[in-house]
Amino acid sequence: MNKSYDVVIVGGGVNGGSIAFQLAKRGFKVALIEKDQLACKASHAAAGMLGAQTELTEDGPLFQLARKSRAMFPALADELRELSGIDIGLVNKGMLKIALTPEEKGEFKKIISLQRQLGEETSWLEPEELKKYEPELSDRILGAMYIPHDGQVSAPDLSMAFAKAAAVMGADIVEYTEVIGFILEHGTAKGVITNTGNIYADKVIVTAGAWSGRLLKENGIYISTYPVKGECFSVLTHKPLIEKTIFSHGCYLVPKKGGRLVVGATMIKNTFDEQVSLGGLSGLMERAKVILPAIEKAKWEKAWAGIRPQTEDGLPIIGEHPEYEGLWIATGHYRNGILLSPITGLLIADLIERKPVDEKLLRAFSFERSSIIQA
Ligand SMILES: Cc1cc2nc3c(=O)[nH]c(=O)nc-3n(C[C@H](O)[C@H](O)[C@H](O)COP(=O)(O)OP(=O)(O)OC[C@H]3O[C@@H](n4cnc5c(N)ncnc54)[C@H](O)[C@@H]3O)c2cc1C
Numbered sequence: 001m002n003k004s005y006d007v008v009i010v011g012g013g014v015n016g017g018s019i020a021f022q023l024a025k026r027g028f029k030v031a032l033i034e035k036d037q038l039a040c041k042a043s044h045a046a047a048g049m050l051g052a053q054t055e056l057t058e059d060g061p062l063f064q065l066a067r068k069s070r071a072m073f074p075a076l077a078d079e080l081r082e083l084s085g086i087d088i089g090l091v092n093k094g095m096l097k098i099a100l101t102p103e104e105k106g107e108f109k110k111i112i113s114l115q116r117q118l119g120e121e122t123s124w125l126e127p128e129e130l131k132k133y134e135p136e137l138s139d140r141i142l143g144a145m146y147i148p149h150d151g152q153v154s155a156p157d158l159s160m161a162f163a164k165a166a167a168v169m170g171a172d173i174v175e176y177t178e179v180i181g182f183i184l185e186h187g188t189a190k191g192v193i194t195n196t197g198n199i200y201a202d203k204v205i206v207t208a209g210a211w212s213g214r215l216l217k218e219n220g221i222y223i224s225t226y227p228v229k230g231e232c233f234s235v236l237t238h239k240p241l242i243e244k245t246i247f248s249h250g251c252y253l254v255p256k257k258g259g260r261l262v263v264g265a266t267m268i269k270n271t272f273d274e275q276v277s278l279g280g281l282s283g284l285m286e287r288a289k290v291i292l293p294a295i296e297k298a299k300w301e302k303a304w305a306g307i308r309p310q311t312e313d314g315l316p317i318i319g320e321h322p323e324y325e326g327l328w329i330a331t332g333h334y335r336n337g338i339l340l341s342p343i344t345g346l347l348i349a350d351l352i353e354r355k356p357v358d359e360k361l362l363r364a365f366s367f368e369r370s371s372i373i374q375a
Pocket residue numbers: 010011012013014015016033034035036037038039040041042043044045046047048049050051177178179180207208209210211212215229230231232264265305306307308309330331332333334335336337338339340
């Protein structure tokens with residue numbers, strides 16, 4: 001296979017798909033190269049929460065990016081359904097961040113006040129109000145931060161919808177093809193070397209999730225990232241036990257279609273091992289029972305694990321490498337890659353098209369932070 005494109009994207013997860021979709025829509029000739037099957041890694045494992053206010057509690061560039069991305073979902077859901085025929089399962093019923101200790105209660109009340117100052121909707125629910133929303137929750141809960149605009153999607157469906165919509169717009173999707181190197185001429189990216197041949201392109205975008213750092217390092221390019229494994233399980237119930245996503249430190253419960261309940265997730269640093277451990281699962285089960293006692297009677301469905309891509313400073317990398325013209329990187333989305341995927345695709349496409357972007361915001365995710373490229 002020797003082919004030539006405007007852009008070649010390495011990695012068919014949610015971020016590769018989102019970028020492929022945006023660029024193909026704008027008329028670029030795009031190839032999306034996936035080592036295995038589309039969306040088979042973190043983007044398949046994810047619970048699909050759009051937790052802009054739940055996960056990110058401090059004001060800063062990541063919070064701003066997350067809010068912008070969250071706002072894109074309603075229109076995107078319609079657009080992707082129309083193009084790909086896939087329903088991404090967008091649910092806008094809000095999230096509840098529950099407090100199990102007086103310290104958490106105090107902390108969450110401060111977050112509510114800060115987020116309100118930033119113009120976001122959120123309020124505190126005392127236990128009796130909380131029970132009106134979610135009667136099955138445990139009596140041990142001391143109240144909850146209610147976040148009406150943090151929703152959820154089906155992460156695998158979103159990832160597949162991006163890739164399929166990109167294909168409808170003319171992108172070539174190439175599965176079971178591993179990128180093993182980069183074609184670099186005088187410091188400029190000219191394409192990729194795969195296990196089935198070379199693919200030439202003016203721009204190369206690495207979106208290989210937790211494997212991005214490894215692939216780049218094997219080719220002498222250093223970015224400061226590390227993997228964080230996460231395990232989840234799901235159960236089935238005849239009637240849904242909860243309506244809203246319930247989030248707490250160390251455990252969340254996400255109600256899906258058909259009485260499915262996804263419980264996640266563990267956090268194990270510096271491993272690419274995708275096995276599910278008994279220790280990880282039993283810890284999650286214990287926490288889930290404390291939050292939602294009725295889960296004990298639910299029917300077991302399955303368990304799985306995925307590897308999140310994290311950076312040393314906790315911010316994703318979105319931009320062109322300063323030393324290699326035409327080599328772009330979008331990774332390090334850590335726990336929020338599903339939430340951040342729409343804005344990641346949009347920003348990379350805007351930057352490549354040299355459209356005006358919010359430069360102040362983007363600087364925080366660019367290679368200007370030198371720690372990202374120092375070994
Ligand atoms: C258990 C768990 C729960 C999560 N829950 C949420 C959540 O609720 N909300 C949220 O926003 N985020 C969540 N996340 C985080 C989110 O899943 C990730 O941030 C996101 O999926 C990263 O997407 P990606 O496209 O960058 O990487 P990935 O989905 O990992 O995709 C990278 C792709 O690149 C491919 N690849 C790797 N190397 C090569 C190569 N050399 N050549 C070609 N292809 C290659 C891989 O096969 C893979 O398909 C969760 C993650 C985990 C693990």
